[in-house]
Every structure is written in C-alpha cells, then in structure tokens.
Amino acid sequence: MPRWLIPLLLLLAGALFPLALAPFFWWPLGLVSLAVLMAALQHNHTPRQAFVYTWLFSFAKFAVGVSWIYVSIHRFGGTPAPLAVLMVALFAGFLAIFPALVFALRQHLFGQTLAWLTLPVFWFLYEWLRGNFLTGFPWLFAGDAHLHSWLAGWAPIIGSYGISVLLVLSVTLLLEVWQRRCYALLAGLLVWPAGALLQPLEWTHITGSLNVSAVQGNIPQNLKWRPEMMDPTIGIYYDQTSQHWDSDLILWPETAVTKLLDQFRPAMNEIAAEALEHNTTVITGIAYRYPRGHELAGEFHNSIVAFGAGAGIYHKQQLVPFGEFVPFEQQIRGLIPFFDLEMSSFRHGPADQPLLKAAKGADTFLVAPFICYEIAYPQLVSRMAQQADFLVTVSNDAWFGDSLGPKQHMALAQMRALETGRWLLRATNTGITALVDHKGRLLERLPYEQRGTLSGSAEMRHGSTPYMQLGVWPLAIFSLLILGLAGWRRRRSQSFTEL
Structure with a gap:
C-alpha cells in the first residue's frame, strides 16, 4: 500500500x-x-x-x-x-x-x-x-x-x-x-x-414504584435568560405541573427556573404547599447562591432542589469547561463572547452530598440526581447509585440544537441505567426528555422542541450490579x-x- x-x-x-x-x-x-x-x-x-x-x-x-x-x-x-x-x-x-x-x-x-x-x-x-x-x-x-x-x-x-x-x-x-x-x-x-x-x-430487585412525570418547557435558548422571561417561565412549568398532581414525582429540567434559589423561594414555597397536599415531590434544576454572611457569599452552584413531599439539594460536581466555568478565567474572559456566556462561573459541588428524597405514602425513596454532563461519567453515576432507588438527570441541550450532541447525551444516560440496574427519568428544556428502564431501554420520550409533559410508572430498585461493586x-x-x-x-x- x-x-x-x-x-x-x-x-x-x-x-x-x-x-x-x-x-x-x-x-x-x-x-x-x-x-x-x-x-x-x-x-x-x-x-x-x-x-x-x-x-x-x-x-x-x-x-x-x-x-x-x-x-x-x-x-x-x-x-x-x-x-x-x-x-x-x-x-x-x-x-x-x-x-x-x-x-x-x-x-x-x-x-x-x-x-x-x-x-x-x-x-x-x-x-x-x-x-x-x-x-x-x-x-x-x-x-x-x-x-x-x-x-x-x-x-x-x-x-x-x-x-x-x-x-x-x-x-x-x-x-x-x-x-x-x-x-x-x-x-x-x-x-x-x-x-x-x-x-x-436481573442484578437488582424492585423496592417499589412511583408515578413520574418530566416537564419539557421548550423555552427558546435566546429568550431563556432574559429578565422579562423569569416569571412567565415559572408560570409555564407550574401550569404543566398542576395538570399532573397525580404523579408522585415531577421533574423539571436543568436551570428550569432562571431565578436564583433565594429569589425563587417565595414561589417555591407556594408550589411546595400544593405539592405536599397531593403527596408529590417536585425536583427542579436551579442556580444556588451562597447567602450573605457565608464564607462563600456570592458564589454560585448549578444545583437541583427537591420540595413538596420530598426534600434535598444537590450541587453539580462535574462542571463543563467554558460552559459552567472558564479555565484560566482571568486571562481569557472578554476575548470573545463565547467566554462570557451567562452562568459560566459556577463552583464544583462536594463529592459526599446526600441523595434527594421522594415520598409515596409512608415510603421514602432515595433519588440520585445528575446535572447534564455528569450522566456521562460511569464511575460517578455508579458511586451515587449505590444507595439510590432511582436516577434522575436534568439538562438543557438547547445549546446544541437538533445536532448529534443531544442524541449522544441521551444514549449515555441509557448506558448508565444499564450499568447500574436502575430506572432513569430525564428532563430537558427542548429534548430529549425520556423515561428509561433498568435495561437501558427508552420506554417513553417527548418530541423534540415541543412543550409537553411525559408521564409513566417507574420501578424503584435496589442492589448492586458487579460493575457498581x-x-x-x-x-x-x-x-x-x-x-x-x-x-x-x-x-x-x-x-x-x-x-
């Protein structure tokens, strides 16, 4: 040759x-x-x-x-x-x-x-x-x-x-x-x-079931972070949620709420009270800011919070370079607009965070949350799934349009479900929003770039696969x-x- x-x-x-x-x-x-x-x-x-x-x-x-x-x-x-x-x-x-x-x-x-x-x-x-x-x-x-x-x-x-x-x-x-x-x-x-x-x-066993829903808001990326869209966005997600109070768990996407958690708390408390009446856990992606008086006051996390019948907060551990933090920030900020995207100064979350809790009657289930890119990490997901009954992942793949990226991302989530023997619920802003079983099979999904809510019944599972061990x-x-x-x-x- x-x-x-x-x-x-x-x-x-x-x-x-x-x-x-x-x-x-x-x-x-x-x-x-x-x-x-x-x-x-x-x-x-x-x-x-x-x-x-x-x-x-x-x-x-x-x-x-x-x-x-x-x-x-x-x-x-x-x-x-x-x-x-x-x-x-x-x-x-x-x-x-x-x-x-x-x-x-x-x-x-x-x-x-x-x-x-x-x-x-x-x-x-x-x-x-x-x-x-x-x-x-x-x-x-x-x-x-x-x-x-x-x-x-x-x-x-x-x-x-x-x-x-x-x-x-x-x-x-x-x-x-x-x-x-x-x-x-x-x-x-x-x-x-x-x-x-x-x-x-079967490497894992059933511990119960939850009726779950995932809301796909389909907020255009070029409008999502505008101040005038903050309250209308909350209204969109609340309206979708209020139609599914029969679900035990309702999942909103990554940064579905474009307010900071302390700014969103009054509205969250109202939604939480209504969710508690229906024994429903709502989980949403949101940015968290450390309050005044804290040693990290003013610093941010990309986070997930659970409220209503459930509870807990999780800060993202694996951040996307240039998307959520900028390496060599002092040297390259301002060179081109890409280095100054909204919300690109997050802190890494600690590794030993407690799992989120979701309730169904007298039963409490542990939910392992993953934000966007984190679901791609086999060892991170395996470690966090050890004590979890269920996996949830939230993302905003609108950054990548209808390209290969969101499809590859969805498949990675399916592989993590297969590796851990856990069901997985995924909520995104524009797609792909889906429910995956413990064999990695995609059971339900919403059409791309359409507003809607996916609902289904998910198994809660426990036990460890050999890979997890x-x-x-x-x-x-x-x-x-x-x-x-x-x-x-x-x-x-x-x-x-x-x-």
Missing part, C-alpha cells in the same frame, strides 16, 4: 467511528473503523509513527463526533462561523493528543510484542485517562456504541469501559487470526454470544497482567537477540 494512502484511510476510519454511536448505532462500522487503526498500529515501527497514526484517526473521530459544539460556539456564543469552525478543530486536535501519546508510549514500551493484547489494554488506559484527566471528557467511548448489541449484556458487569476492551480485543483477535492463522484465538469471540446470554439476568478494578488487574506478560516476553526476546 502506498504510504501516502495510510493517512487518508486513518482519517476516513476516524470519521466513520461516530456513526457507530447514537443516534445511528451502526456498530459494525465501528468495528471496521477500529480495524483500520489497529492494523496500522500493528505495522508501525516507531513511537513517532504510532503517535501520528493515532492522532490522525482521533482527530477525524472527534471532529465529526463533537461537531455539535459548533452550535453553542457560533449560534449561542456569538462567535463568527470561521472562528467557530477553527475552535472545534482545535478542540478535536487537542483531544486527539491523549490517545496519540498513549499509543506512542505503548510502541515505546512493547513494540509489537503481544500487540493483539496490549492494544486493547492501552485503549482502556486511554479512555480512562480521557474520562478522568482534569475535569474529564467521557464522550465517544467505543463501548457506548453497543447499547443494543449482544455486548450490552456485559455492561452491568464491566461497564462501558469493559465493553470497549472486548470490542477492541475482538478486532485484534480477528487481525491476528488473519495474519498468523491462529484459529484457536477465535474462541475469544465467544464473549459476544456470552453477552447475549447475560442480558436477561468492583468498578474498573477487574480491568485494571487484567491490564497489569497483560502488561507484565508483554514486558516479560519483550525482555526475553531482546535477550535472545543479544545472544
């Missing part, structure tokens, strides 16, 4: 990768995409070559997969289109550095020794690093493409990280069989039918064993060469 053709194939393969994910779920294309990258990495000879190959693939993957960021930068951030395109390209190029460095390190340490095993291990290390470094960006994981395939049966056991490993291992096994005719390795592909056999298993430790131990074996094989090979 001509050398100039390899970069083009890698760019094409990377661009195909997002088609394996939501909303398409053409996961066979993901196998083809990964096969091109893995084949290239198995035939490179230097760390520099591994870096370049991986960077090209990953740049195309992120340029297509996170292209939805353009909508928020240009349409709502006021950035000129050419500059917005450049910013998306720079972001994709920056994200591509992570896998490029990881696979360059693999080449430096192990060369092609046991490449069919070390490549899946380093893919796991790369996804874990990207999901945790600084604030993390746990998006476009390979395993998330398999919400509906046989491999989905592994999600409650090893999570989406583990499915990524099985996926890449399947590809490298096939390449190894093709190149070396080691047909015994095909036994490794039994993980696919094994996943199908695992799907019917063990997290990524099995993958970490597997990785250490493979790396130890590969290191031993490489040293042994070098010793024979010296002789």
Whole structure:
C-alpha cells in the first residue's frame, strides 16, 4: 500500500467511528473503523509513527463526533462561523493528543510484542485517562456504541469501559487470526454470544414504584435568560405541573427556573404547599447562591432542589469547561463572547452530598440526581447509585440544537441505567426528555422542541450490579497482567537477540 494512502484511510476510519454511536448505532462500522487503526498500529515501527497514526484517526473521530459544539460556539456564543469552525478543530486536535501519546508510549514500551493484547489494554488506559484527566471528557467511548448489541449484556458487569476492551480485543483477535492463522484465538469471540446470554439476568430487585412525570418547557435558548422571561417561565412549568398532581414525582429540567434559589423561594414555597397536599415531590434544576454572611457569599452552584413531599439539594460536581466555568478565567474572559456566556462561573459541588428524597405514602425513596454532563461519567453515576432507588438527570441541550450532541447525551444516560440496574427519568428544556428502564431501554420520550409533559410508572430498585461493586478494578488487574506478560516476553526476546 502506498504510504501516502495510510493517512487518508486513518482519517476516513476516524470519521466513520461516530456513526457507530447514537443516534445511528451502526456498530459494525465501528468495528471496521477500529480495524483500520489497529492494523496500522500493528505495522508501525516507531513511537513517532504510532503517535501520528493515532492522532490522525482521533482527530477525524472527534471532529465529526463533537461537531455539535459548533452550535453553542457560533449560534449561542456569538462567535463568527470561521472562528467557530477553527475552535472545534482545535478542540478535536487537542483531544486527539491523549490517545496519540498513549499509543506512542505503548510502541515505546512493547513494540509489537503481544500487540493483539496490549492494544486493547492501552485503549482502556486511554479512555480512562480521557474520562478522568482534569475535569474529564467521557464522550465517544467505543463501548457506548453497543447499547443494543449482544455486548450490552456485559455492561452491568464491566461497564462501558469493559465493553470497549472486548470490542477492541475482538478486532485484534480477528487481525491476528488473519495474519498468523491462529484459529484457536477465535474462541475469544465467544464473549459476544456470552453477552447475549447475560442480558436477561436481573442484578437488582424492585423496592417499589412511583408515578413520574418530566416537564419539557421548550423555552427558546435566546429568550431563556432574559429578565422579562423569569416569571412567565415559572408560570409555564407550574401550569404543566398542576395538570399532573397525580404523579408522585415531577421533574423539571436543568436551570428550569432562571431565578436564583433565594429569589425563587417565595414561589417555591407556594408550589411546595400544593405539592405536599397531593403527596408529590417536585425536583427542579436551579442556580444556588451562597447567602450573605457565608464564607462563600456570592458564589454560585448549578444545583437541583427537591420540595413538596420530598426534600434535598444537590450541587453539580462535574462542571463543563467554558460552559459552567472558564479555565484560566482571568486571562481569557472578554476575548470573545463565547467566554462570557451567562452562568459560566459556577463552583464544583462536594463529592459526599446526600441523595434527594421522594415520598409515596409512608415510603421514602432515595433519588440520585445528575446535572447534564455528569450522566456521562460511569464511575460517578455508579458511586451515587449505590444507595439510590432511582436516577434522575436534568439538562438543557438547547445549546446544541437538533445536532448529534443531544442524541449522544441521551444514549449515555441509557448506558448508565444499564450499568447500574436502575430506572432513569430525564428532563430537558427542548429534548430529549425520556423515561428509561433498568435495561437501558427508552420506554417513553417527548418530541423534540415541543412543550409537553411525559408521564409513566417507574420501578424503584435496589442492589448492586458487579460493575457498581468492583468498578474498573477487574480491568485494571487484567491490564497489569497483560502488561507484565508483554514486558516479560519483550525482555526475553531482546535477550535472545543479544545472544
């Protein structure tokens, strides 16, 4: 193959990768995409070559997969289109550095020794690093493409990280069989039918049920934060809510109320009294400001508050860079309008916050809340779900229009429900508002960009899936064993060469 053709194939393969994910779920294309990258990495000879190959693939993957960021930068951030395109390209190029460095390190340490095993291990290390470094960006994981395939049966056991490993291992096994005719390795592909056999298993048990509703206000993003819209917005959500007092829990979206909590409290107390009469818990996203006299007076949180028959407040832990806080704020504030978006100076919430409470008669259920981007974090959701009966997530994906972003976001919420064996209710401003069962199946959803309320009956569940109990430790131990074996094989090979 001509050398100039390899970069083009890698760019094409990377661009195909997002088609394996939501909303398409053409996961066979993901196998083809990964096969091109893995084949290239198995035939490179230097760390520099591994870096370049991986960077090209990953740049195309992120340029297509996170292209939805353009909508928020240009349409709502006021950035000129050419500059917005450049910013998306720079972001994709920056994200591509992570896998490029990881696979360059693999080449430096192990060369092609046991490449069919070390490549899946380093893919796991790369996804874990990207999901945790600084604030993390746990998006476009390979395993998330398999919400509906046989491999989905592994999600409650090893999570989406583990499915990524099985996926890449399947590809490298096939390449190894093709190149070396080691047909015994095909036994490794039994993980696919094994996943199908695992799907019917119930890892959690029912503790009760709640009639739930989620309100989709559909407030245009360019009007949402105007002062004259504050009271009308509350009126919209109250009117929708008052039609569903037969629900045990009613969920409003992220920052559904554009007043601060202390400003909203008089109206909230009135709604809470009415909700309590109907034994209903209302949960809404709202901004919280520390009061005067507090050491953090004037500082803000992006929060969720429960009132009526339930109670509790939660402050968002994982904030979106540039959306909810601005890194290097003093240096870049004011450079372009995008760095001065409304409500982009939030504080991180603490990790040890109590769960929200929802009531049904004499029973009280614990609700694990997640705000927007947080639902993408497998380990955060797994930890908070340990004591929870139910998951709720609120978002305002209107920032991204009807692009790939909201669909990918919804699928991530479904994967978290599958990993934890919990039902999940999602409320958004413009969509996707939905109810998801403990198998990750989307049961009900509202049409995009329409005002309405979704209602249904949700199971409350308790118990822990293996993934909730063990997290990524099995993958970490597997990785250490493979790396130890590969290191031993490489040293042994070098010793024979010296002789």
